[in-house]
Amino acid sequence: MERPYLLFLGDVGDQLAAKTAHGIADWRPQWCVGQLRLPGCKADTGLADLTLEEAAARGAKTLIVAVANSGGSMPEHWTDTIVRALDLGMDVASGLHVRLGRLPAVAAAAAKGGRKLFDVRYTDQTFNTGKGFKRAGMRCLTVGTDCSVGKKYTALAITKEMEKRGLKVDFRATGQTGIFISERGVAIDAVVSDFISGAAEWLTPENDPDHWDIVEGQGSLFHAAFAGVTLGLLHGAQPDALVLCHEPTRKHMRGLPHAPIPDLKDCFQPYQSMATLTNPECRFVGVSIDTHLLSPSAAERLLKSVEDRFGLPCVDPLATGTGPIVDALEKLCAS
Amino acid sequence: MERPYLLFLGDVGDQLAAKTAHGIADWRPQWCVGQLRLPGCKADTGLADLTLEEAAARGAKTLIVAVANSGGSMPEHWTDTIVRALDLGMDVASGLHVRLGRLPAVAAAAAKGGRKLFDVRYTDQTFNTGKGFKRAGMRCLTVGTDCSVGKKYTALAITKEMEKRGLKVDFRATGQTGIFISERGVAIDAVVSDFISGAAEWLTPENDPDHWDIVEGQGSLFHAAFAGVTLGLLHGAQPDALVLCHEPTRKHMRGLPHAPIPDLKDCFQPYQSMATLTNPECRFVGVSIDTHLLSPSAAERLLKSVEDRFGLPCVDPLATGTGPIVDALEKLCAS
Numbered sequence: 288m289e290r291p292y293l294l295f296l297g298d299v300g301d302q303l304a305a306k307t308a309h310g311i312a313d314w315r316p317q318w319c320v321g322q323l324r325l326p327g328c329k330a331d332t333g334l335a336d337l338t339l340e341e342a343a344a345r346g347a348k349t350l351i352v353a354v355a356n357s358g359g360s361m362p363e364h365w366t367d368t369i370v371r372a373l374d375l376g377m378d379v380a381s382g383l384h385v386r387l388g389r390l391p392a393v394a395a396a397a398a399k400g401g402r403k404l405f406d407v408r409y410t411d412q413t414f415n416t417g418k419g420f421k422r423a424g425m426r427c428l429t430v431g432t433d434c435s436v437g438k439k440y441t442a443l444a445i446t447k448e449m450e451k452r453g454l455k456v457d458f459r460a461t462g463q464t465g466i467f468i469s470e471r472g473v474a475i476d477a478v479v480s481d482f483i484s485g486a487a488e489w490l491t492p493e494n495d496p497d498h499w500d501i502v503e504g505q506g507s508l509f510h511a512a513f514a515g516v517t518l519g520l521l522h523g524a525q526p527d528a529l530v531l532c533h534e535p536t537r538k539h540m541r542g543l544p545h546a547p548i549p550d551l552k553d554c555f556q557p558y559q560s561m562a563t564l565t566n567p568e569c570r571f572v573g574v575s576i577d578t579h580l581l582s583p584s585a586a587e588r589l590l591k592s593v594e595d596r597f598g599l600p601c602v603d604p605l606a607t608g609t610g611p612i613v614d615a616l617e618k619l620c621a622s
Numbered sequence: 623m624e625r626p627y628l629l630f631l632g633d634v635g636d637q638l639a640a641k642t643a644h645g646i647a648d649w650r651p652q653w654c655v656g657q658l659r660l661p662g663c664k665a666d667t668g669l670a671d672l673t674l675e676e677a678a679a680r681g682a683k684t685l686i687v688a689v690a691n692s693g694g695s696m697p698e699h700w701t702d703t704i705v706r707a708l709d710l711g712m713d714v715a716s717g718l719h720v721r722l723g724r725l726p727a728v729a730a731a732a733a734k735g736g737r738k739l740f741d742v743r744y745t746d747q748t749f750n751t752g753k754g755f756k757r758a759g760m761r762c763l764t765v766g767t768d769c770s771v772g773k774k775y776t777a778l779a780i781t782k783e784m785e786k787r788g789l790k791v792d793f794r795a796t797g798q799t800g801i802f803i804s805e806r807g808v809a810i811d812a813v814v815s816d817f818i819s820g821a822a823e824w825l826t827p828e829n830d831p832d833h834w835d836i837v838e839g840q841g842s843l844f845h846a847a848f849a850g851v852t853l854g855l856l857h858g859a860q861p862d863a864l865v866l867c868h869e870p871t872r873k874h875m876r877g878l879p880h881a882p883i884p885d886l887k888d889c890f891q892p893y894q895s896m897a898t899l900t901n902p903e904c905r906f907v908g909v910s911i912d913t914h915l916l917s918p919s920a921a922e923r924l925l926k927s928v929e930d931r932f933g934l935p936c937v938d939p940l941a942t943g944t945g946p947i948v949d950a951l952e953k954l955c956a957s
Contacts, residue, residue: 384816417846418846418847419878420880477816478815479815480810480818481719481848485847511754513752514853514854514896515850515855518850519849522846543753
């Protein structure tokens with residue numbers, strides 16, 4: 288995919304629905320010229336608001352449909368924007384379930400101008416069913432109390448800290464945003480369900496005994512829509528270490544107003560117990576809390592209290608860094 | 623799909639790999655003219671062995687590729703048989719992951735003769751992501767210690783017994799064999815993984831309070847390859863009742879020689895605990911054991927000992943019938 292990118296946020300109804308845009312803007316700002324928002328858009332990455340024409344003038348090469356709505360569909364009224372971007376000479380990339388080329392107007396505009404369409408949620412890779420054999424190398428998976436609670440940010444921040452320490456490490460993207468950021472990976476939730484764990488095994492192959500795969504988690508074992516994806520990924524990744532991710536202001540499970548958020552204390556056992564099927568040694572090494580909606584003092588108190596309550600390092604990956612979790616991973620690898 | 627069928631078993635290496643053929647032959651023998659086996663085939667449905675020409679002469683209208691190998695691929699050397707069947711005027715149906723129309727020789731032969739190709743594992747139906755709302759109606763899901771342990775047979779036998787008693791009941795097929803038998807359903811393991819539980823919700827919609835959906839289970843929560851599918855189906859089906867299915871002579875998890883079969887006692891809690899996410903009232907109502915590889919006296923002793931051990935009715939759905947389990951379901955519905 289050619290850079291720089293223009294991030295298209297459509298008119299999504301909240302910040303979380305634009306989490307692909309936030310992820311790219313937060314982790315790869317140097318790849319972006321700005322954002323494009325339609326009237327009514329409730330999300331904002333903080334990048335410059337540009338029209339398609341302004342972005343083209345600043346050299347934008349690819350328009351990224353940078354939203355992550357539940358179900359991965361695309362509103363019809365976004366098509367015009369995509370077609371105009373193609374007409375202005377940009378390629379278009381999307382991480383939605385709907386394929387760009389299946390939209391007749393988009394396919395026609397791309398063909399007319401010789402532009403490329405990228406559907407990063409899909410891969411031409413074929414997978415085997417999972418085998419469950421223990422593979423050499425170390426693996427850490429981020430898991431969540433809910434969807435969209437910082438599993439990807441935590442994994443990226445752990446990877447960055449490990450790279451800084453000169454450790455052998457790879458970030459393993461399992462969703463569209465992670466793939467845009469790391470330019471590789473597999474969108475596990477777009478894989479045919481028979482192959483979930485097989486795809487996760489392919490993504491985290493045998494490696495040096497002191498090499499870490501830091502695997503971006505998906506969904507939540509406690510989310511009625513996505514727990515199957517979460518479990519297949521957990522079994523395929525066969526993690527040695529788990530990090531529990533949480534967003535403390537969430538009122539209910541994402542998209543399910545009737546479903547309460549589980550208490551942190553009730554999350555450790557189900558994840559660990561399910562993980563033992565493919566790795567009996569699997570254990571939690573830390574908790575990662577997204578505190579950006581709390582005051583600094585409330586955030587500090589919360590991290591401290593969770594740490595005391597569960598006897599595990601508790602961090603906010605952006606505010607405090609992931610040092611104590613990486614310490615625990617280093618210790619685990621040496622043991 | 624036009625009947626009668628000729629069941630194609632290829633040269634699969636064991637009886638279980640032909641479980642689609644066994645399912646159709648056992649539950650819908652009146653729809654079949656016979657079976658077609660290649661040299662070396664280790665499976666046998668007991669139906670008459672016919673050549674393609676003999677089957678055509680007996681009026682076979684559809685060749686069913688009636689195997690269920692792990693991963694759903696098709697050996698290349700089966701293509702000739704499929705092409706010849708098309709040339710002889712038969713349609714062809716398959717429940718594999720690979721689509722018949724993607725095999726160039728098959729697509730060409732079908733086009734030439736104006737024959738139809740059916741890929742029952744795929745559906746044009748689009749699904750929403752799961753919502754987890756409680757729906758009216760009663761639901762029973764069969765779950766397993768492993769794959770291929772009688773979940774479908776148990777569900778079909780329960781359905782048959784309920785129909786005999788004049789109860790409101792539907793068998794809900796979730797795999798290719800069940801779809802061939804009941805002529806509807808969704809192959810859950812072929813659904814894109816984001817939509818597993820949403821597809822299960824679609825398959826078991828709101829219904830009368832005294833109506834039962836008897837849902838065919840898939841995979842096993844204890845199988846490293848397929849537990850994600852199992853969990854998504856469990857959450858989407860939101861069962862009121864579970865029946866644990868088991869095959870007592872199995873030495874290891876299907877296809878995973880290194881993975882032991884879990885003890886029955888260790889299976890109830892994980893299933894029930896995971897099920898509570900979408901149905902807190904979910905409970906086990908029975909155990910179903912496939913005893914056909916045991917002597918009659920050993921079978922009787924086993925059923926009795928499991929019944930005593932767990933305080934649940936324990937049946938072999940074919941040998942003893944499912945009466946005691948249906949009694950338990952009737953009681954649950956009345957309570």
